[in-house]
Amino acid sequence: MTxxxxxxxxxxxEFYYWLTVVIMFLIHVGFCMYEVGASRHKNHMHTLMKNTMLIPLVTITFFFFGWWIYFALPNGPGFTGGLVEAPHAVPWSNVMGAHMGGADDAENGWARINGVFWAAFLLFSWTAASIVSGSVIERIRSGAFWILAVAIGSVFWIIDAAWGWHAEGWMVQLLGYHDAYASGVIHAIAGGFALGILVVLGPRIGKFAADGTPRNIHPRNPWLVAIGLFLIYTGFWGFYVACNIPIWDVQSGDGVFYSATNIYLGPTTLSAITFNFLMSLAGGLLAGYWISKGDPFWTYSSGLAGIIAASAGNDLYHPIQAMIIAIVGVIFMYKMHGWVERRFRVDDAVGAVAVHGYAGVFGVVIAGFVLWGYPSSPDPSYTSINPLGQIAGAIIMFGVLGFLPGWIIARILHASGILRIPEAVEIAGLDSAVRAEVEADEQAIVDAENESAARLT
Amino acid sequence: MSTGSFENWAGNIAEIGPIYPFVGAEWLFVLIGVVYWIVWHVRQLGNENQSLADQEQRLKAGTLSKTQGD
Known part of the structure; x- marks a missing residue:
């Protein structure tokens, strides 16, 4: 800085990452609107608070240990290979606070960038937890959800990021894993985690007929859902930008060449990801409208699923490839949603397992074929991108670090009697007590006004 | 007297390093934060259990109206 x-x-x-954080905040405004819009009137307040309070809980836990996990666990396979020292990421570090920089060592070198980089990853953490939040609405206890939110937001997704997103992650080195904009690292894991919970939690009362036929519980406020999803698209754009490094010397060997890079320090450009973000959004919307016969809820969700399906390789795809991958990914996730719902009676209230989980898995796997042989990293000793590595990666993301922990923690919460709300409360609505208070307050005001009116006459 | 590790901006800024108060007590801040986080969960779970049990009882007793459907 001299x-x-x-x-x-x-x-x-520093400013670049700060700006992405502000844009990404819109994802969470969108998730709140979307979830409330999708829930029934009798559950609105509970649904809103359930989602909102994951923000502070994931924030403080990501400060306490989430950030450190990312830098400490890239060695592998799995948890083998020992911890990597990360003095800048432990919560008592001097650079985990206001710091003017100084000595150019491993810790102080982070002073100017630590907070904004931490925040960018934190917003990814909120997203992982928020994805889960929508699928479990109207029957999960808030306290149980918030424990699960901390688990996915500050532990499991960031372990998979250390493995498959860190420039030196073992999955990148050994499997050639490539997931530039997090089809697997955020979306597949969150979808798998949600599915693990849903299997234990069970469906909402009335969701399935006695013969197992699913019934639609339609969104009560389609406008809130639509605006919410538009805001999620907008925030997702910020997420793409946050996954890049804006200025980096990408030249191997002699010379210098500055470019934006993806998360693995491989070259890409903001133009590339802008082309592909929009073309995959378009592909998803077109496919969603077509396959759902114009259903607004699924059309909007398919726009998101289209981006997610192409995200693993959107640093390198041609825009029309991104569009085609989005189309096929949306058809896959839509069909999977219907099949899993009917076959296993899984009540995924907002289609989160489909939009994030199935589309994310599809995105990771398809990147292995389309980008087969591409370097996974600037380091030539790393395995190149290949289908088997991507398939293994998808299993790790969705199954090993997603479904399995979600299922285990949900089982523990269920056994402790704190996972699901009582049946009578579910039928009456989670807001019934609050509604009664509001009505009593309103009645007291009306009574007072009537008394005043009587005195005047 | 200063709660910070410096008393003016003179000299080499880079040598100041952290500019928040009570440098050296970070472990204590972390301890307070972690304890607060755990206590928050414990208290919240207790309150929620109580609230849901009350709500259930009032519904069974008929002192809270049941909303069907919506």
Whole structure:
């Protein structure tokens, strides 16, 4: 920071990530609107608070241990290979707070970037927890959900990020795993985690007929759902930008060449991801409208699923490839949703397992075929991208770090009697007590007004 | 007297390092934060259990109206 050029690069990078964090905040405004819009009137307040309070809980736990996990666990396979020292990411580090930089060592070198980089990852953490939140609405206890939110938001997704997103993650090195914009790292794991919970939690009362035929519980406020999903699209754009490093020397060997990079420090451009983000959104919307016969809920959700299906390789795809992958991914997730719902009576209230989980798995696997032989990293010793590595990656994301922990924790919460709300409360609505209070307050005001009116006459 | 590790901005800024108060007590901040987080969960679970049990009882007693469907 003692010459203008290095200060410009540092402060631009700091500002770049800060801006992505602000844009990504819209994801959570969108998730709140979407979930409330999808829930029935009798559950609105509970649904809103359940989602909102994951924000502070994941924030503080990501400060306490989530950030450290990312830097400590890239070695493998699995949990083998020992911990990597990460002095800048432990919560008592000097650079986990306001710091002017200073000595150019491993810890102080992070001073200017630590907070904004932490926050960018934190917003990914909120997203992982928020994805789960929608699928379990109208019957889960808030306290149980918030424990699960901390588990997915500050533990399991960030373990998979250390393995498959960190530039030195063992999955990148050994499997050639490539997941530039998190088809698997965020979406497949959150979808798998949600499915693990749903299997234990069970469906909402009335969701299935006695013969197992699913019934639709339609969104009560389609406008809130629509605006919510538009905001999620907008925030998702910020997420894409946050997955890049804005200025980096990507030249191997002699010379210097500055470019934006993906999360693995491989070259890409903001133009590339802008082309592909929009083309995969378009592909998803077109396919969703077509396959759902114009159902607004599924059309909007398919726009999101289209982006997710193409995200693993959207740093490198041609825009029309991104569009085609989005179309096929949306058809796959839509069909899977219907089949799992009918076959296993899984009540995924907002289709989160489908939109994030199935589309995410599809995205990871398809990238292995389309990008077969591409370098997974600038380091030539790493395995190149390949279908088997991507299939193994998808299993790890959705199954090993997603479904399994979700199912185990939900079983423990269920055995403790704190997973699901009582049946009578579910039927009456989670807001019934609050509604009664509101009605009593309103009645007291009306009574007072009537008394005043009687005195006047 | 200063709660910070510096008393003015003179000299080499880079040598100041952390600019928050009570540098050196970070372990205590972390301890307070973690305890608060755990206590919050414990208290919240207790309150929610109580609230749901009350709600269930009032519904059974008929002192709370049942909303069907919506």
């Amino acid at each position: 010459d203008q050029l290095s200060a410009l690069v540092t402060i631009f990078t």
